Amino acid sequence: MKRYFRELSVAAALVLLLLLLALFAPHFYELQPLLSRLTAQIPTLVLTLGIALVMLTRQIDISVGSQFGLCAVLAGLVSAGGHGLPVSLAAALGAGAFMGALNGCLVAWMRLPSIVVTLATMVTWAEVLRLFQQGKFVNLAPGVQWFGLSQLGGQLTLLGVGGALVALAAYLLKNTSGGRHVYAVGSDAEAARLSGINPSAVTFGVFVLMGTLAGLAAVLNLVQSPQVDPKCGTGLELKAIAAAVVGGVAVNGGRGSLWGALAGLLLLATINPALTFLHVEAYWEKAIQGLVILLAVIADGIRSRRNLN
Amino acid sequence: MRQPLLRLSQITKSFGAVRALKGVSFELHPGEVHALLGENGAGKSTLIKVITGAHQPDGGTLEIGGTTVSNLTPTRARKLGIACIYQQPALFPDLSVSENIGLRLEGGAFFAKVHWKQRRKNADALLARIGAALDPETPVRSLSMPEQQLVEIACALGSGAKTVIMDEPTASLTQVEQELLFGVVRDLRASGAGVVYISHRLEEIFALADRVTVLRDGQSISTRAVRSELGAMELTEEELISLMVGREVASIYPHRGGSPGETVLELENVCCAAGGIANISLAVRAGEILGLAGLVGAGRTELARVLFGITPADSGTIRLLGRNVQVRSPQQAVSLGIGYVPEDRRRHGVILPMPIAENMSMAVHPKLFPGKWLRFEAERALGLRFIEELGIKAYGPEAPGGSLSGGNQQKVSLARWLATEPRLLILDDPTQGVDVGAKSEIHRIIRDLAAKGLAVLMISSDLPEVLGMSDRIAVMRGGRLVETFEGSTATAQRVMSAALRPS
Amino acid sequence: MASLSPSLKKNVLRHESLLLLVLLLEFAFLCLYARNFGTPDNLSNVVRHSAEIGLLALAMMPVILTGGIDLSVGSLMGLCAVLFGVLTHDYHLATLPAAAVTLAAGLFAGGFNAFLITALRLPPLIVTLGTYSLFRGLAEAITQGTKTYRAFDPAFLSLGETRWFGVPLQAWILTAAAASFYLLVHRSTFGRSFRAIGFSPEGARYAGLSVQSRTALPYLLTGLVAALAALLFTARLRQARADAGTGYELCAITAVVLGGTSIFGGVGTLPGTLAGIAAIAVLTNGIGRVPAVFKAGIGGELASLLTGALLLVALAGPELARVLSTRSAKISPSPKTL
Structure with missing residues (x-):
């Protein structure tokens, strides 16, 4: 009980928020919008799993947003070039693994601080993409969206993939x-x-693994729309890190769980629709996200200090 | 003759320009406790790292169980039956005791399944074997230092190693835990394993070891049997010390000074819940050395931290030169004229990458740099003055603290506080891990300071040091002050029994 | 420099002289190949356009020296710019009082970071990641994400163009800031404390230094400087928007690290940071003027890309050199029995 205190308290906050929504905004639970909101979080979930692992080893990776964008555009171009989804997926995974390996080389073998390394690769990959794509959207071949299934089928597949991935990763x-x-x-x-x-x-x-997951996340994002936005990765690293931190993954490594990170992500993801439903303007999203990160880290700080005494 | 477990011949190892090992030869037989002895910097740590595969030697041969081994890695060393208990427990603070033991012993393939129940059972058995009452599910973070050391010992036992290396294992252990440890060492010997035992405490070596190898300046000087076949002592303490330092040490402790003056520090019922100390009352006078004895964990360092304002007192009175004072932060302690040479030299005493002059000036910034502007000439002069006065061996005031030996680092730490011209100096195990030569120099410095009218509160775990240096001795046990002796009436027996007696 | 140890001196000087060499080569290359790069007009443009990032980098240097980091400075610039807009437009404050309030707000925001980091002892990386999101979010919430403030006092707007003795105002401000930070870091006991804390916060505490207040100071200064940068930015662009300063924290950190300050704290010099700022500023301005790049219209992207790459090289370079030199040293000497 005490061991999973953090995970449970985040889950409790989530349940509380969901109850509030059920009371004051039952529209939130209409199936199709809810499903869409959930599937929209699947790519971020995959990134969060990776970030949680990186943070568990006492590192950080803020280049995941850039990796995500690059992989998405690459997969989109491969698909637009007439190749099937498996080829796109392979391209995205390969590119992600390569970028992850570069970060890994610099951090693990050359012992450079990950915050600065990934800061540098974040800028580098983002600019490579901008230089190459000039902000143009990529139109996907037909049959890629929702894996060629119906929208509902595609969404259920995505949920299945996301759920299976969390369970498998947590088990391993x-x-x-x-x-x-x-x-x-x-x-x-x-x-x-x-x-x-x-x-x-x-x-x-x-x-x-983080890079590969970024590639996977990019593909899971790509199948949800007919086009690829080259800016789709912007800010995702923050969302993923915020989810992990809120979910109780310690910034200085060694403590936390993937289930906690999942709960953190769902909590953060519910805040925005909750704001809309509760008639708070959506412009507050970023501010509230920042506030939640601060609250989580303050709670951790107070708890660890109490443990010391 | 039986096959030795380990045979090292003419091992050399350099780090850049520093030649840490210049030819060490050493043998460990089954069923033997072989002590490794030497001043700090003599190369013991490097030698251990060579044996455990953490460092690759540059030259010489290393034989394990009769076969020459090259490119030893920690994993391979462990497979060859070598286990090491490090001075600082090398454990995972976030993980549970059983997982710590598991990770150390399993070393499984990447996708190997973790058997949690098996791990737990194994941990229970090992902890029971060394008589440690620890819950295997507690995270190591919440264990005390000695408890962590016990976990280390359990790991070494569990590995079924034929060669066990213990690097100053008693440095942080209480008397009871020391006895547990000695039992484990004797068990290991009886079972035919070999133990490499490293310690600064000569009495332990005489109690445990069969043979001693002395290292000096990266070379093995001599290997001697401690006892003859019949069990008679073959070696004396003086002989051992002179082998270590390469010269005879004349008199170990300087003579006591004159009569003490006014009362500098007076404590009345000082309590601090965070530090686990209660109802401390004592007085230290100018020109006097008050020795503070007791086991590790008795609350001595905690009392020092209270006096220095790191964990301020909850209640009670602290009087400095007759005035009631509150010490709520180290800055305040400094301004009140209290100096504190901390226990952990490398983490707290000296900032290793910084030049020694900058280390020495750190507590006198307001005095040395009025108006907050640095004055490099004044700082350099300060550095040169203390290098001269304390006989610090360094190439200059700009030498980084980390480039000095342990004893010289300790002198830098001391100089920092002497620069503040304190009224009260608290020394926390000032000669722990310091080689014999530097130790007696530090003793002389402390005695001189007292003779000049400084009040000295000296915490020490080294009983002969407490007895030899102190004018009076206060003994702590379980966070309380239990007894005070006049220097002349104290004996090792009485001090020890006060520290140990169950309350 | 007199206070540096020989080994430290050697390392620091090696890094910084290398950087200076790179800077000179860069400068020479651009003078030769870039269109109108070396003209006095353009050079004063270089200073004008890099003033904000330069100021942020100068303030960031002591933060990194203490072993911390401040990711929130860019967002704080946005918030301060918006605040200044709100004060002058919605509250009809005159320029001077509005600027004073903005600076005070910057200081307050920096104090908020400092409070969380020192009083609650939270990791700077995550605290400032949180305020990075918070400050920008507040700016967006105030402007509803779109509003732009344009009608400023002409006297204020002319600051962006002002020259004293033919040198742009930004250069004077930058010089004054650089001199102040130099004195703070290298000549005062504050700088000494930053260094000690960067090497070992516990060691500094046991030496009787007031670690909390000395750690707080650099964050207060980054807050103040971010507000100042926001004002300069607003005057230069003649508008205040929520996205002011986006990504500037990266440029500032890049300049500091490029300038040889160790991200682990303790090691670093302010002249190095200045060289780092100059290297980035010159690159950003000059690369777009190289004819081929100019024709392709990719100056901005290429400059950022090169900055990122430069940072990687600056980080990895010394490490690579070390690895290579120890490897060659390993191969050459005495025959081994291993």
């Missing part, structure tokens, strides 16, 4: 040696090394 993280190594490295890299774990390899792996 909890119950495999490799998953525990992620925690070990984030908790104390030197102790990990003395235990025969290779911290550089784990960190590198996590960054590559």
Whole structure:
């Protein structure tokens, strides 16, 4: 109970918000808009899983938004070039893995601080994309949207993929040696090394995984509309980091869970529609997102200080 | 003759221009406790890292179980049956005790399944074997230092290692835990394993070790049997010390000074819940060294932290030169004329990358730099003055603290507080981890300071040091002050029994 | 410099002299190949356009020196610009009092960061990530995301063009700020404390330094400077919008890191930061004037791209050199028995 206090309190806040909506804005629960809102969060969810892993190893990756955008445009161009969805997916995953590997190399093997490395790659990839695409949208081939299924079918598939991914990742993280190594490295890299774990390899792996997940997220985003917006990744890194932080993943590594990150994401994602339904203007979204991050980190700070005493 | 577990011959290792090991030879036999002894910087830590595969030697041969090994890695060393208990527990603070033990022992393949129940059972068994009463599910973060050390020991035991290296394992242990540890060491010896035992405490070496190898300046100087076949002592403490320092140490402790003056510090019923201390009453006079003895965890460092304002007192009276004062922050302590040479030199005492002059001036910024503008000449002069006065071995005031040996770092830490011209100086284990030569120099400095009228409160875990240095000795136990002795009436026996006696 | 240790001095000087060399090469290249780059008119443009980022970088340097970071400065610029617009338009305040209130608000916002970081001991990265979102969000909420304030006092707007002795006002401000920050970082006990805290906050605390207040100061200064930058930005662009300063925090951090300040704290010099600012400013202005780039109309993107790449090189370069040199040293010496 005490161990999952943070996850449970976020879940409780989420349930409270949902109850409020049920009382004051029952329209929120109409099936189609609700489903659309949920599927719109699936790409961010995939990024959040990656970010949570990166943060567990005591690193950060703020280039995921740029990676996401680049992968989305690449996959879109491949698709527009007449290739099927599998080829687009492979291209996106490959590009993501490559960009992740670059971050991983610089952070894990050259021991550079991840905040600065990913700051640099964030700018670099965003500008590469801008230079290359000049802000033009990519029109997708027909049959890509919703995987060629009906809208409902596509949305259910997306939900299935998202849910399965969280469950699988959470299971692997909890119950495999490799998953525990992620925690070990984030908790104390030197102790990990003395235990025969290779911290550089784990960190590198996590960054590559992050990039690959960014590629996957880009494709899961792409299938939801007939076009690719080259700016679709802007700001996503913040949303993902915010979700992980709110969900209780510690910034200094080693503590947190993927289920917590999921709860954090859902909480953040519910705030905006809740504002709309409760007649608060949507312009407040970013401010409230910032406030929620601050509240989460303040709560963590107070809790860890109380634990010390 | 039996096959040795370990044989090192002429091992060399350099870091850049520094030659840490210049040819070390060393053998460990099954069923032997082999002590490794040497001043700080003699190369012990580097040697351990070579044996555990954390460092690759530049030259020489390393044989494990009779076969020459090259390119040893920590993983491989562990597979070859080498386990190490580090001075600073190398554990994962966020993870539970059982997971810590599991991670250390399993080293499974990447997708290997984790058997949580098995891990728990295993941890329970190992902790029971060393007699530690710990819940395997508690996160290591919430354990005390000695408890963490026990987890380390459980890891080493659980690995079934034939070679166990212990790097100053008793540095943070209480008496009871020390006894547990000694039991474990004797068990290991009886089971045919070999133990490499590193300690600064000579009495431990005489109690435990079969043989001693002395390292000096990165070379193995001599290997001697501690006892003969019949069990008679073959080695004396003086012999060992002179092997370590390469010269005879004349008199270990300087003579006591004259009579003490006015009362500088007076405590009445000082309590601090955060530090776990209660009802402390004591007095320190000018020109006097008050030794503060007790086991680790008895609340001595916590009392020092209260006096220095790091964890301020909740209640009680602190009187400085007869005036009631409140110490709510280190800045306030400094302005009241209190200096504190902390226990953890490398983390708190000296900022290692900064030049020693900057380290020394740090507590006197307002005095040395009025108007907040730096005056580099004044700072340099301060540095040169203390290098001279305390005999600090460094190439100049601009040498970074990290480039100095432990003893010289401690002198820098001391200089920082002497620069403030304090009325009260608190020393927290001032010679812990300091080599024998520097130790006696530091003792002489402390004695001189007291002779000049400084009030000194000296915490020490080294019983001979407390007895040899103090004018009076106060003993703490469980966060309380339990007894005070005049220097002349104190004996090791009486101080120890006061520190140990169950209340 | 007298206070630096020899080893530190060597490293620092190596980084900074390398940067200076790069800067000179960059300058020479652009003078030769870029259209109208070296003209006095253009050079004063370089200063005018880089003043805001330059100011932010100068203020960011002490923050990074203490081992912290402030991601919120760009967003705070946006908020301050909007606030200034609101005060002059909706509250009809005169320029001077409005500017004073804006500066005070910047200081207050910086104080908010400082409070969370020092009093509550929260990690700067996440705190300022939160206020990064919060400040920009407030600016957007005030302007409803779209509103632009344009009608400013002509005297205020002329500040963007003012020259003293033929040198743009921005250059004077930048010089004054650089001098003040130099004195703060290298000549005062504050700078010494920043360095000590950057190396070891606990060590500084045990030395009797007031770690909390000394850590708070740089964040207060970034807040103040962000407000100042917002005013300059508004005067230069003749409008105040919520998106003012978007991405500026990255440029400022890039300039500081490029200038040799360690992101881990403790190590760094202010002249280095100035060189870092100059390198970025010259690149941004000059690259678009190289004929091929100009024809393709990709100056802005290419400059940002090169800045990102430059940062990567600046980060990885010393590390690569170290790895390579130890590797070659490993190969050469004595025969081994391993």
